[in-house]
Amino acid sequence: MSLGAYLAVAAALFVLGLAMMIARRNLIYILMGIELILNAANLNFVAFSRHAANAGTEVALRGQVFALIVILLAVAEAAVALAIVLHVFRLFDSIRPEDPDLLRE
Amino acid sequence: MERIAFALFAAVALGGGLVALFHRSIVHSAFALMATFLGVSGLFVLLGADFLAVVQLLIYVGGILVLILFGLMLTRPDPAERKVRRVAFVLTAVAVPAALLVGKIAAAGRWAAEEGKLPEPQPAARELGLLFLLKDAYLIPFELAAFLLTVALVGAVYLARQTPPPPPPEEPR
Numbered sequence: 064m065s066l067g068a069y070l071a072v073a074a075a076l077f078v079l080g081l082a083m084m085i086a087r088r089n090l091i092y093i094l095m096g097i098e099l100i101l102n103a104a105n106l107n108f109v110a111f112s113r114h115a116a117n118a119g120t121e122v123a124l125r126g127q128v129f130a131l132i133v134i135l136l137a138v139a140e141a142a143v144a145l146a147i148v149l150h151v152f153r154l155f156d157s158i159r160p161e162d163p164d165l166l167r168e
Numbered sequence: 169m170e171r172i173a174f175a176l177f178a179a180v181a182l183g184g185g186l187v188a189l190f191h192r193s194i195v196h197s198a199f200a201l202m203a204t205f206l207g208v209s210g211l212f213v214l215l216g217a218d219f220l221a222v223v224q225l226l227i228y229v230g231g232i233l234v235l236i237l238f239g240l241m242l243t244r245p246d247p248a249e250r251k252v253r254r255v256a257f258v259l260t261a262v263a264v265p266a267a268l269l270v271g272k273i274a275a276a277g278r279w280a281a282e283e284g285k286l287p288e289p290q291p292a293a294r295e296l297g298l299l300f301l302l303k304d305a306y307l308i309p310f311e312l313a314a315f316l317l318t319v320a321l322v323g324a325v326y327l328a329r330q331t332p333p334p335p336p337p338e339e340p341r
Contacts, residue, residue: 064174064214066286070276072178072211076204077272078265079185086261091194091239095201098232099185102208105220113215116287120295121305127217127296128306134220134227135313139320141232145239146327152243 069110076103090148090158094141101137105130174214181207194245198236205229216289219296 080099083092112126148158155162184203191197205228212221299305 064170064286067276068174068178069211069215071273072181074269074272074276075182076185076208078269079182079189081268082261082265083185083189085264086189086258089194089245091236091243092197094239095188095197095236098201098228099188099204102205102228105224106208106211109212109215109217109220110286112217113286113289116216116290120290121299123290124296124299127220128299128309130217130220131223131296132309132313134223135317138227138231139317141235142324143320143327145235146324148239149242149328156244158243158245 066110066114069106073103073106073110076100076106088159088161090151090160091145093160094144094148097144098137098141101133105133108133170214173210177207177210177214179207180204181211183207194240195237198233198240201236202229202233205233215286219293 077100080096080103083096083099087093087096108126108130110126112123112130115126116123151163152158181204184200184205184207187200188197188204191200205224209221209224209228212218212224300310301307
């Protein structure tokens with residue numbers, strides 16, 4: 064398979080995540096959209112890592128190293144964001160993203 | 169053979185994403201997201217990144233998805249969210265990403281037009297581990313990432329623990 068095919072799949076995943084963040088009015092859907100976007104970025108990193116496979120081991124594995132770090136950041140982000148969602152639900156009895164508006168008053 | 173596997177994994181990933189986007193029940197969406205993560209993991213295998221594929225399975229399917237399901241269990245979804253949103257809004261939310269998708273795919277196709285097949289993958293798992301342990305490679309980012317993960321998880325536990333509701337904000341002091 065060529066590099067462009069993987070890039071196209073990654074672009075489609077990114078777009079699905081973006082649409083999920085825009086169209087669904089629920090904080091947990093927004094989290095799921097972020098996970099999809101990070102997955103698409105990881106797919107790009109790994110595809111380019113394979114693209115550079117002839118450039119020596121260290122250079123070729125840079126993309127995979129970066130993808131691992133991104134996965135780790137996604138875990139940290141999901142844990143903290145879900146804790147915040149639980150707190151928002153406890154405070155406002157709703158997880159619609161437009162309901163927390165204490166700063167507007 | 170590789171073409172068939174690629175088409176299968178890409179279809180699983182994108183189909184799961186589509187179902188997750190358009191399904192009315194958020195629990196079904198979460199399970200459809202599992203298909204997406206499995207498909208991306210298969211694509212990682214095709215790209216020669218075996219270790220990353222296993223990590224993807226363990227962390228996304230075993231960790232983040234379970235976390236999301238627990239988040240669903242501990243909150244109550246908005247009943248109005250189950251209805252399909254206003255038509256114009258949905259059209260905007262689909263049309264803008266669709267335009268972006270066409271642009272990105274065109275750019276990727278033009279960028280990779282002269283590329284033929286990808287080069288053969290190198291065996292990666294052992295070298296990846298060595299890169300994370302060597303001082304002149306990625307040891308410092310590795311340790312920083314471990315520290316960040318510890319801080320984030322402790323902070324998440326602190327945030328999510330049961331606290332009494334704060335007093336109403338307009339209460340006079």
